[in-house]
Amino acid sequence: MKQRHVETSTIKMNVVDEGHGPAILLCHGFPETSYAWRHQIEALAKAGFRAIAPDMRGYGGSEQPRAVDEYSVFHVVGDMIALLDVLGEQHAVIVGNDWGATIAWQAAQMRPDRFRGVVALSVPIMGRPPVPPTRIFPRSDDAELYTLYFQEPGVAEAELERDTRRTLRKLLFAASGDAGPRQPGDATPNPFGMVSRDDGLLAPLPDPKELPAWLSEADLDVYADAFTRAGFRGGLNYYRNLDRNWQLQAALAGIKVELPALFIAGERDTGLQIPGMSEIIKAVPTLAPRIRAPLIIEGAGHWVAQERPDSVSAAIIEFAVTTFAAM
Known part of the structure; x- marks a missing residue:
């Protein structure tokens, strides 16, 4: 994929920009880069769209501000607006996976004047909880939810950066549909679950002898x-701003996403097993009243755009064609 650096009004960003036509902005999650959208970029460009996929703030070749508090959703949504501005695009359909889905929902809520629709993969829109998120996440004497494990600067970095390739191999495989069936009570190790205070995040995760078909050695490189x-x-x-986001989002409490929306998830997505997630998904239409019926893709996991690229690309294209035609 052809990449270039773009100087925006917020940060310098590394961007893949392919095709001509209505813009579709693709926001990746953790731990990914713009490369996560390699299949969609090609498909969207061939279908007559302009596919724009940045390395998000702090990732890949994009700028990495030092201060932790410069990674709030307000900063990242600002990056997306600044990127559209510098590329000369007034409107786009915004698509996101994982953290990118959270950014996509927030962008649709904050700036409906700039986005025509939102496609969220893996993470549904959620209402603002009554207390800061870190007060809700479970912890015990022996373990804590991964989001809490990520809070202290330097702790998770020390583990994850000890062997970067092994870390990514484990995380990408363990959250994929190839790691095994995801059912209530399933004992398959979940990278987005509880983290042992003694063993850390990676120790219990499987290390595949062979990569799944959707992730080649070259991709992992x-x-x-x-x-x-x-x-x-x-x-x-991004995780270290969860409580800060909660504070800042008080100004947006009660605002619905009134844009056309689509939620896509893999049937075996580890995130779907988070306690209370089924109730959250059922409540989505109250927060995004123009959302379509969810698309749940059989056999896929958390990296659904990479695991089932043809199905995801087709869904985004159909959604974008319909959405832009209604303008």
């Missing part, structure tokens, strides 16, 4: 090179 150069600090800083 690209990710490993990006995270070897950039480290994991930028991506972890």
Whole structure:
């Protein structure tokens, strides 16, 4: 993929920009880069769209502000607006996976004047909880939820950066549909679950002898090179702003996403097993009243855009064609 650096009004960003036509902005999650959208970029460009996929703030070749508090959702949504501005695009459909989905929902809520629709992969829109998120997440004497494990700067970095390639191999495999069935009570190790205070995040995760079909050694090389150069600090800083986001979002409480929306998830997505997630998904239409019926893709896990690229690309294209035609 052809990459270039773009100087925006917020940060310098490394961007893949392919095709001509209505813009579709693709926001990756953790631990990914713009490379996560390699299949969609090609498909969207061939279908007559302009596919724009940045390395998000703190990732890959994009700028990495030092201060932790510069990774709030307000900063990252600001980056997306600034990127559209410098590329000369007034409107776009915004698509996101994992943290990118959270950014996509927030962008649709904050700036409906700039986005025509939102496609969220893996993470549904959620209402603002009554207390800061870190007060809700479970912890015990022996373990804590991964989001709490990520809070203290330097702790998770020390583990994840010890062997970057092994870290990515374990995380990408363990959260994929190839790691095994994801059912209530399933004992398959979950990278987005509880973390032992003694063993850390990676120890219980399987280390596959062979990579799944959707992730080649060359693909893993690209990710490993990006995270070897950039480290994991930028991506972890998104988690360190969960409570700050909660405070800032008080001003947006009660605002619905009124844009057309689509939620896509893999049937075996580890995130779907988080306690209370089924109730959250059922409540989505009250927060995004123009959302379509969810698309749940059989056999896929958390990296659904990479695991089932043809299905995801087709869904995004159909959604974008319909959405832009209604303008």
